[in-house]
Each structure stands twice: as C-alpha cells, then as structure tokens.
Amino acid sequence: MEELIQIREVRKSFKVGDDYLEVLKGLNFSIMKGEMLGIVGVSGVGKSTLLHIIGALDRPTEGDVIFNSQGIFKMTDIQLAEFRNRKIGFVFQFHHLLPEFTALENVMMPVLISKKGKDEAIKEAKRILTEVGLRDRINHKPGQLSGGEQQRVAVARALINNPQLVLADEPTGNLDSKTSEDVYELLYKLNREMGQTFVIVTHNDTLVKRMTRVIRLADGMIVSNEQ
Numbered sequence: 001m002e003e004l005i006q007i008r009e010v011r012k013s014f015k016v017g018d019d020y021l022e023v024l025k026g027l028n029f030s031i032m033k034g035e036m037l038g039i040v041g042v043s044g045v046g047k048s049t050l051l052h053i054i055g056a057l058d059r060p061t062e063g064d065v066i067f068n069s070q071g072i073f074k075m076t077d078i079q080l081a082e083f084r085n086r087k088i089g090f091v092f093q094f095h096h097l098l099p100e101f102t103a104l105e106n107v108m109m110p111v112l113i114s115k116k117g118k119d120e121a122i123k124e125a126k127r128i129l130t131e132v133g134l135r136d137r138i139n140h141k142p143g144q145l146s147g148g149e150q151q152r153v154a155v156a157r158a159l160i161n162n163p164q165l166v167l168a169d170e171p172t173g174n175l176d177s178k179t180s181e182d183v184y185e186l187l188y189k190l191n192r193e194m195g196q197t198f199v200i201v202t203h204n205d206t207l208v209k210r211m212t213r214v215i216r217l218a219d220g221m222i223v224s225n226e227q
Contacts, residue, residue: 003033004030004033004067004165005165006065006066007027007029007054009026010060010062010063010065011062012060023046023220024053024060028222031165032197035197035213036187036212037211037212038208038215040203040214040216042218048201055084056073056075060073067087067165085161088163089158089166090166091171092169092170098142103145104125104139106157107125107128108121108125108160110157110160111124132156132186134152147179163196165198168198168199171202180207187200
C-alpha cells in the first residue's frame with residue numbers, strides 16, 4: 001500500500017487550572033491509501049483528540065501531520081479550512097445535519113462551499129445519496145428520517161467531494177445493533193468499491209474485527225499497532 005499520511009511526534013496538551021494535561025504523548029504512525037484503520041482505547045485516552053488533529057480541526061501542541069508529503073500545520077487557518085473541505089470527509093456520532101434542510105440540501109453543502117455551481121452540487125448529491133441507498137429519501141428533512149438514514153446522509157455528505165480521507169468518530173455510537181450493522185456494511189462497501197481511506201474511532205468490537213489495522217491507545221501513547 002502507498003502511504004497517504006504520516007503522524008510525526010504529535011503531542012497535545014490542554015491547560016487545566018495552573019497545570020497542563022498531556023493527552024497525546026509523541027505519537028508516530030502512518031496511514032496507508034485505501035486502508036480502514038481503527039483507533040481504539042478507553043474513554044478519555046485521546047482518540048477523538050487525535051482524530052481532530054489528523055483532520056486539521058485542531059492543531060497539535062508539538063509535531064506535525066504530513067498529508068501527501070505536505071506538512072498541513074504550516075498552513076494558515078484559511079488554507080486549512082480549504083484543505084479540509086477538499087481532502088477530508090467527517091462522520092460524527094451525532095449527525096450534525098441541518099434540520100431545516102432536506103437530505104439533498106445537507107449533502108450539497110460541501111460542494112457549494114467549494115464554490116462549484118448549484119447544478120453540479122445537485123447532480124453530485126443525488127448520485128452519492130443513491131450510492132448510499134437513499135434515492136427515494138432525498139427530499140426528506142432529517143426529522144423525517146430514521147437514525148440510520150440520517151447517518152447515511154452524513155456519510156454521503158462526507159463523501160461528496162471525493163475526499164482522500166474519511167474520518168469517523170463513533171459513527172454508530174447512538175444507533176441500535178441492526179442499524180449499526182447496516183452502517184458498517186455501507187462503510188465496508190465504500191472502502192472496497194471506491195478505495196476510500198477510513199480512520200474510525202470506535203468502541204464497537206464487531207467493527208474493530210473488520211478493520212485492516214487497529215491502533216490501540218492508552219495513557220496518550222500507542223500500545224499496539226496491529227494488522
């Protein structure tokens with residue numbers, strides 16, 4: 001596999017009162033193109049913090065993330081925002097869909113933000129919503145969709161700009177087991193058929209067992225990195 005991302009000596013500290021809490025303690029690893037990488041560990045170990053740094057939502061205290069040979073934290077905040085919209089898709093536990101907009105309109109948003117035309121945005125949104133099995137639900141608002149359908153809309157929104165990397169933080173954390181399995185299958189399908197690279201933070205053992213590779217964190221450090 002070809003390397004997509006290098007995590008180099010990434011540290012992250014937060015100020016707590018008069019002290020600093022070091023959440024990530026010098027992490028080093030690579031993410032390969034087309035792989036499905038799981039990040040696991042107990043709550044509070046730094047999984048989501050790491051995901052936010054990989055996705056350029058937060059800057060590390062020290063270290064860097066090298067994306068396609070480019071150190072992303074040398075960019076300005078404006079450049080980082082453009083980079084995120086073009087290169088990275090996000091799927092969170094809570095869907096963060098805009099309730100006043102339809103599934104189609106929610107999925108169109110990243111395309112419109114990238115300043116492409118409305119007609120192209122509609123075409124691409126319809127295509128990707130069909131891909132995730134929601135062709136007949138495109139004009140429904142989030143409140144008219146089930147939890148699993150809402151998460152499929154969130155996945156479609158993450159994929160619409162054909163990002164090189166999709167980051168998912170507990171993507172089935174608030175879904176029942178049957179709906180969770182449906183979402184897993186969708187992610188596996190997209191990984192296999194589209195070659196999409198996924199990094200997924202999860203507590204779910206079923207999902208973990210089907211990952212290409214799993215990194216386990218403890219006390220802000222990598223304690224295992226296994227195929």
